[in-house]
Amino acid sequence: MELQLLDKDKDSIRIQLLDADMTLVQPIINELIKDEGVDEVRHITGHPELDLPVLSIKVNNGKPQTALKRAAKTLSNEYKEALENLK
Structure with missing residues (x-):
């Protein structure tokens, strides 16, 4: 999955x-929703064949990219632990 920055505010x-x-995408959204610093998370899909999905994140403190x-780090650790348990 590749990410392309569309818009950025503070x-x-x-x-x-x-x-x-x-x-x-759904696990990332779920982790962002759990984050107390995140005010709003929206996943905008638009038309399935014409539009690319957009993830919108708004925070009440800190930086949205942080x-x-x-969220990505938390998921990475969870999947890493699951992989180790399977071995």
């Missing part, structure tokens, strides 16, 4: 998701 960010699969990194 408390919000909009990212276009290229080659996004909901099996990856919240996204935190």
